[in-house]
Amino acid sequence: MIYLDNNATTALHPEVLKAMLPFLSTQQGNPASNHTFGRSAHTAIEEAREKVAASVNAHPSQVIFTSSGTESNNTIINGIAKAYPESHFGFSSIEHPCISEPIKSLAHQGFKVSEIPVDSNGIFNVSDVSDEMKQSLTFLSVMMANNETGVIQNIAEIADWARDNKIQFHTDAVQALGKIKVDFEALDIDAMTISSHKIYGPQGIAALIINKKIDLFPYMQGGGQEKGLRSGTENIAAIIGFGKACERSSQNRVIFNEKIDLLKSTLEKNLVDLGAIIFCEKSHRLSNTTFFSFKNIDGSTLLTALDRKGFAIASGSACSSKSDEPSHVLLSMGVDLDLAQGALRVSLGVESNENEINDFIDTLKDEVSRLKQLTAVAA
Numbered sequence: 001m002i003y004l005d006n007n008a009t010t011a012l013h014p015e016v017l018k019a020m021l022p023f024l025s026t027q028q029g030n031p032a033s034n035h036t037f038g039r040s041a042h043t044a045i046e047e048a049r050e051k052v053a054a055s056v057n058a059h060p061s062q063v064i065f066t067s068s069g070t071e072s073n074n075t076i077i078n079g080i081a082k083a084y085p086e087s088h089f090g091f092s093s094i095e096h097p098c099i100s101e102p103i104k105s106l107a108h109q110g111f112k113v114s115e116i117p118v119d120s121n122g123i124f125n126v127s128d129v130s131d132e133m134k135q136s137l138t139f140l141s142v143m144m145a146n147n148e149t150g151v152i153q154n155i156a157e158i159a160d161w162a163r164d165n166k167i168q169f170h171t172d173a174v175q176a177l178g179k180i181k182v183d184f185e186a187l188d189i190d191a192m193t194i195s196s197h198k199i200y201g202p203q204g205i206a207a208l209i210i211n212k213k214i215d216l217f218p219y220m221q222g223g224g225q226e227k228g229l230r231s232g233t234e235n236i237a238a239i240i241g242f243g244k245a246c247e248r249s250s251q252n253r254v255i256f257n258e259k260i261d262l263l264k265s266t267l268e269k270n271l272v273d274l275g276a277i278i279f280c281e282k283s284h285r286l287s288n289t290t291f292f293s294f295k296n297i298d299g300s301t302l303l304t305a306l307d308r309k310g311f312a313i314a315s316g317s318a319c320s321s322k323s324d325e326p327s328h329v330l331l332s333m334g335v336d337l338d339l340a341q342g343a344l345r346v347s348l349g350v351e352s353n354e355n356e357i358n359d360f361i362d363t364l365k366d367e368v369s370r371l372k373q374l375t376a377v378a379a
Helices: 015-026 035-055 067-083 097-109 131-136 155-164 236-273 301-308 328-332 339-340 354-378
Strands: 065-068 089-090 113-116 138-142 168-172 191-195 206-209 290-293 344-347
Touching: 015 035, 015 236, 035 065, 035 236, 067 089, 067 097, 067 168, 067 191, 067 206, 089 097, 097 113, 113 131, 113 138, 131 339, 155 168, 236 290, 290 328, 301 344, 301 354
Parallel strands: 089 113, 089 138, 138 168, 168 191
Antiparallel strands: 065 206, 191 206, 290 344
């Protein structure tokens, strides 16, 4: 089986697993306990926190560990809502559901909520925010890199605009971490979300990076862990793994992109030769992400056929890929419904190689030809 779905999740790196193992076996202390085992666990967590912070150029005190990117995003949204009850929440139309859904739900609580469109290239432009909205908007979330198209937003520009207009700004950088430079301090933003399992770390651990100047009401309350913002006994092994994964991603990001850029060029040239439409082809994108479609070919049928042939790819976001609904990202860009319905995503990883790409293209060519013949017969 050839795995080409690394935006959904990545394999746990052996070095990460090695760092985690002691905390899954012999080092069983609770970080809150005031004895040798507890102090050892606490020290290990703080060392991991430093590594996570370093990977995004933040201070360790700004790192709040959570169980997932979804929890981090819900924490900032609901925490802001409780701390600032008069807030007006805005989000881009291409956000992951773990941003859009909790913000939309706030409308039922009386909050003002605005979904802001992107252009046909998947780019969020501050000029598209109306003057009226700008006057009342108090919180904005725009993802750093899209999980489906791979389009990278100009977060520095958006952050400057938000700051000038006294708007609290958050970015979901889950897909960006490990692939592009992420600098929390330089961006001077209020909050940012990152996750472990996208960078060859364990699942079940993520972080919310927050600027100390914002007030945030805790999303989960209890024992007061994570500075009172995320109660619950810490997942020590996962946190250690996250720290190691961040350390590795910082060291290997440039090498990763140089390798993956070449593979993506080969992949996309062959896709175009097969008649595929590559979405956001001219936009600045992540080096590993290709989102494409063939006219008059059902995406789910092609996905299933490729799976049976030994290739794991995606129809979009892993969190909503079980749905038959077309990509909301593509629809928000104005892509034709039938074309959006057929969209498939290849996301390369550190183990991807030229032989895998060539095998994928050969198999894809055969399956596309077969499905076109079936369509012609049915017509």
